[in-house]
Amino acid sequence: MTHTIFGYPLQQLTFYFAFYAMVGWILECIYCSIGQRKAVNRGFLYGPWCPVYGFGAVALIVTLSPLKEYPLLFVPLSILVTSVIELITGLIFERVLHMKLWDYTGKFLNIKGYVCFKNSLIWGILSALFVWFIHPQVEKVYLDMPSGVTYYGSLIILLVFGTDFFLSLIRSVKLSEHLRVLEERMQEARQTLDRLKEANGVQKALLEKRAEETRRLTEQKMEATAKRFRHHLKAFPTLSSKTYPTSLKAAREALKNRRRNQK
Structure with missing residues (x-):
């Protein structure tokens, strides 16, 4: 029996989560390394992935993909979804670990220092481009993969990520x-x-x-x-x-x- 979420098989969303979390980690490391002029490992976890990118990508795929033909509606909703994810992630860290991993305090229209207008606008536009152009290509690659590879691969991903997250939380x-x-x-x-x-x-x-x-x-x-x-x-x-x-x-x-x- 195949478990589905919003019509997507769970193993498919697991693959998307892991892939985009790794891509997000690479982009974060490149961006921060350029800004600090030295190599920076930006990840919160031990492994090479930033979960917020994975969750964000999956959220955009399952909630906004059906609306990609309506750009006037899609772009504002992209801004809203990514902003909510960033805000919730920041609040969880603050409530559970009493820490702030990033801080936009002082920037225009910021919410508790976790969300600001400029970043939300950028993420909204990038999210629209992601759903329109990038993800369709990734989806084609996934659908061409053997079912056995995707099934067992998703189980391994869940096991490795779960272990990594647990150990990183303890740290x-x-x-x-x-x-x-x-x-x-x-x-x-x-x-x-x-x-x-x-x-x-x-x-x-x-x-x-x-x-x-x-x-x-x-x-x-x-x-x-x-x-x-x-x-x-x-x-x-x-x-x-x-x-x-x-x-x-x-x-x-x-x-x-x-x-x-x-x-």
Whole structure:
């Protein structure tokens, strides 16, 4: 029995998802590498794919393909669909991981920094071109493939992507935990220094020793966080944390220092 979604076989949509997620990853890496003038791995996951592109492509295919003969209606709906996907993705990351992977704050007609007019307009136009010209060619290639290849290929894709997503989610949760511990140590260091200003005698000596130990442990944690999560920090230069902004900034500085020391 073949399972379908909006009239499309599930294995077909799985193929489209994986293909466009990989294409999106390549485009993101090229775009960001040019902008930063160095090689950048833009993916949130371990593998070479950006799921938001895969989900976006599938959403456009199943919802808007029937309307591609009506350009006056199709283009505004393309803008709406891509904007909603980008907004929902950003909100999920913020609610679950307390982080923002990108930020359009300050740009014209932005919504919570996740969607802005300029980007939505660009994505809407690109989406229209995608459905009109690009996807029909990809669909022809898929339909010419043997059914056995598409069926077992879709199962492998689901297994690999599911595993990758789960492991990447764990990594992001661990990043949040590292930032929490680092934030606590930085706060303890500040409190110790404040107490040291008013201390004298034996108490001052003890606090000086404690301040030095706290500073050492804080720097160690800062270095460990920068080293372990350098992929996140490098791939998303606008990554922000509403819960632990200070420790995230400190981890970024530690990463910059590591780069300078390695040169």
